[in-house]
Amino acid sequence: MTTDPTGNGTCRFPGRLTEGTPWPLQRVLLDELWQDTKGKGVRIAVVDTGVDDVNPQLRLAVDASAGKDLVGTTDGTVDEAGHGTKVAGIIAARPYAGTGFVGLAPEATIIPVRQTDGRSSGAADAMAEAIDHAIAQGADVVNISQDTSRPLTADSPLGRAVARAVAADVVVVASAGNDGKDGRARNTYPAAFPGVLAVAASDRNDERAAFSQAGGFVGVAAPGIDIVSTVPGGGQCVDSGTSFSAPYVAGVAALLRAKYPQWKASQVVARIQETATREGTGRDDALGWGVVDPVRALRGAERGPDEARPLADPAPLGAGExxxxxxxxxxxxxxxxxxxxxxxxxxxxxxxxxxxxxxxxx
Structure with missing residues (x-):
């Protein structure tokens, strides 16, 4: 089990603030997105390398008392690798003077679960324990920005833990993985388990990032190239990977759970998929149902989608256009x-x- 950032080597802890607005946020009308909620009351477990709560943008976002460290003896707020802190920032970073970066759900609460230190692989059994802890702490959403291509069955400890989360009405979001340069479709886990919303990485042209793993399990895509987010100690850095696409979707899921608390997790997943945008019709193995559209997902839909109904194809943009x-x-x-x-x-x-x-x- 490994974390999967591509790692461009530019991150320093602490880092400098990015003054402007990162490109994924430039595409989102934040005033419209946050018209009804900013995610207050929703709890998102980040199963990762820990989440630093010293960074000013995360200090009020992290519930250390609910955290857990399966690597050491901390409360989950030690992050030597910085990976989990980046993931958490994309979801729930608070606004901060001097930067245009902010999380998609900036009033949501992060439950930090340190399942790996980023230097060695985190065992699948430990991830299963991390998921069970998230359930016990009342997580509404669980984000897992890790993957393995080693085949795992639904009856494996990790498969059973994911099934328990789904049965507990938790939205489980996982990254698709970064081993897609050869273009071959293959399953990765836990993303390919039933009930998980698997997220691929898209670029500025809403096309699959070259590294993003393709496969029949992919549900949607989200920005995963040159992503700005928080780092331990303060400030930010830029990184790429499906690791940072998944929390973008987890942030949208948090907003939906806050706006429509009566919806089941499966309805939240269906809404995110049916409002995604894409070229042509239907889904494909590269982008799933398309690139997530946060504002469109939050707009209207008081009744909620019927998750049992097959998703309808949108009007095509034009053949090959x-x-x-x-x-x-x-x-x-x-x-x-x-x-x-x-x-x-x-x-x-x-x-x-x-x-x-x-x-x-x-």
Whole structure:
């Protein structure tokens, strides 16, 4: 069992603040996203390398009393690798002066569960124990940004723990993994277990990141390239990987759980999938049902989706047509349409003027 950041080697603890707004957040109308909730009251367990609560953006987000350390003797707030702190920041980092970075659910609560130290592999059995701890601490969402391609059965300790979380009405979100450069579809775990929302990584063009693992288990994709997030001690750094796509989706799940507390976990998962955006129709092994759209997921839908009903295909953007091309085409149509309207008005005015002149001549 390994954590799966691609690791660009630029992270330092503590780090510098990113003054501007990171590109994934530039795509989100935060005022609209947070119109009804910022995730208050929702508890998200981060099963990872620990979550540092010294970073000012996470100090009020982390519930250390509910944490657990399966590696050492801390409460889960020691993070020597920094991986879990980045994951937690994407979900629930509080606003902070001097930076445009903030978590998608900045009033949610993080339960830190240190299951690996980032230097050695965390055993699948320990991850099962971490999931059970999250359930016991009342987690509404569990984020697991780790994976293994070693085949695991539903009857394995980890498979049974995931099944217990699903049965307890917990939204389980897991990264798809970063071994996808060869383009081959393969299962990774725990992402491929039934009931888990598996998240691939997308780039700025809403296409699969080259490293993102593809497979029939992929549910949705989310930004995973050049992702800004919090690091131990304060500040931020930039990293890439499906590890950081998963918490983006976990943040959306937290907002949905806060806005619609009556919804079951399966309905939250269905809503995230059915509101994702993608080229063409149907799902595929690279992006699943598409790239998650936080605002669209939170908009309306008071009744909640029927998770037993197959997801409907959205209207296609056009055969082989990329989003940018479509936007340019529509803009061209708008300009052309405006020109036709002006020409039509001018023609009518000319006809009326000619009629007036003929009446005066008569």
């Amino acid at each position: 990329e989003r940018r091309s479509r936007e340019l085409r529509l803009a061209t149509y708008a300009v052309a349409g405006g020109g036709l309207l002006v020409a039509l008005v001018a023609s009518v005015c000319k006809v009326l003027a000619d009629g007036r002149r003929r009446r005066r001549a008569a």
